[in-house]
Amino acid sequence: MFRLKGDFQTLDTYSPLLFDLGARGLEERPGEVWAYFPQRIELPLPGEWVELPDTDWLEAWRRDLKPVVAGPFVVVAPWHSWTGQEKRIVLEPGMAFGTGHHETTRMALEALAQRVEPETRVLDLGTGSGILAIAAAMLGAEAVGVDVDPAVIPLARANAAANRVNPQFLTGSLGAAEGPFDLVVANLYAELHVHLAPQYPSAFGLCGVLILTGILLQREGLVREALEAQGFGLLERRQEGEWICLTYAKKG
Numbered sequence: 001m002f003r004l005k006g007d008f009q010t011l012d013t014y015s016p017l018l019f020d021l022g023a024r025g026l027e028e029r030p031g032e033v034w035a036y037f038p039q040r041i042e043l044p045l046p047g048e049w050v051e052l053p054d055t056d057w058l059e060a061w062r063r064d065l066k067p068v069v070a071g072p073f074v075v076v077a078p079w080h081s082w083t084g085q086e087k088r089i090v091l092e093p094g095m096a097f098g099t100g101h102h103e104t105t106r107m108a109l110e111a112l113a114q115r116v117e118p119e120t121r122v123l124d125l126g127t128g129s130g131i132l133a134i135a136a137a138m139l140g141a142e143a144v145g146v147d148v149d150p151a152v153i154p155l156a157r158a159n160a161a162a163n164r165v166n167p168q169f170l171t172g173s174l175g176a177a178e179g180p181f182d183l184v185v186a187n188l189y190a191e192l193h194v195h196l197a198p199q200y201p202s203a204f205g206l207c208g209v210l211i212l213t214g215i216l217l218q219r220e221g222l223v224r225e226a227l228e229a230q231g232f233g234l235l236e237r238r239q240e241g242e243w244i245c246l247t248y249a250k251k252g
């Protein structure tokens with residue numbers, strides 16, 4: 001386990017990186033956050049490694065993991081039971097980013113549910129666990145998930161199969177999937193959205209919807225400026241804690 005000083009709020013910027021580097025879960029303790037890793041790795045972060053007996057934390061983590069409701073969906077682990085009306089997305093947690101426990105994933109699920117209709121062509125850019133492509137497919141979309149990390153693609157495919165939907169998953173970035181798309185959803189980070197802004201219009205035909213998240217409140221201005229410069233009009237803004245999700249329309 002890797003122990004960092006701070007709390008979930010002060011360490012929020014690190015959480016995507018910790019998951020990207022293989023963390024299986026984060027837990028807040030008084031004055032610190034514990035990041036559980038299956039083994040020690042080089043971490044570019046201030047903190048220290050503490051050895052824990054395997055079974056203790058794995059058992060505690062599984063026990064404490066709660067289903068997450070986001071819009072019409074509930075994200076559950078295979079061992080959870082759920083009797084609500086929500087559409088169940090079953091994911092084996094901890095294998096890739098995208099368990100629904102992060103604010104950005106939840107906001108993206110809510111935004112997707114408002115915009116996806118049967119046969120909408122959806123691109124999930126930075127698919128991770130595949131959660132957003134899976135959710136879009138459950139709403140009837142023709143979904144494609146892409147990710148620059150080839151290791152997540154088989155995990156996303158396995159998650160989709162467990163949910164009996166069949167989005168296409170490809171290694172790569174914006175250019176990897178053949179468009180045009182009606183909707184693009186991307187849970188990345190502010191600077192990457194700014195970098196990709198000139199390329200976003202090419203994913204669409206005449207018009208479309210772009211849902212961007214992974215944006216910290218203090219960097220929101222950068223993203224809005226870059227997207228407005230490309231002719232996107234803001235339709236909706238969501239905020240959960242320090243995290244922002246922006247829904248744009250590409251004007252025809």
Ligand SMILES: C[S@@+](CC[C@H](N)C(=O)[O-])C[C@H]1O[C@@H](n2cnc3c(N)ncnc32)[C@H](O)[C@@H]1O
Nearest residue numbers: 016097098105126127128147148149172173187
């Ligand atoms: C924060 S995770 C999002 C996972 C999931 N879509 C969610 O919303 O929970 C970001 C993912 O984007 C991928 N990624 C990073 N840069 C990318 C890029 N330029 N193009 C495509 N994928 C990228 C990472 O490998 C990672 O799996």
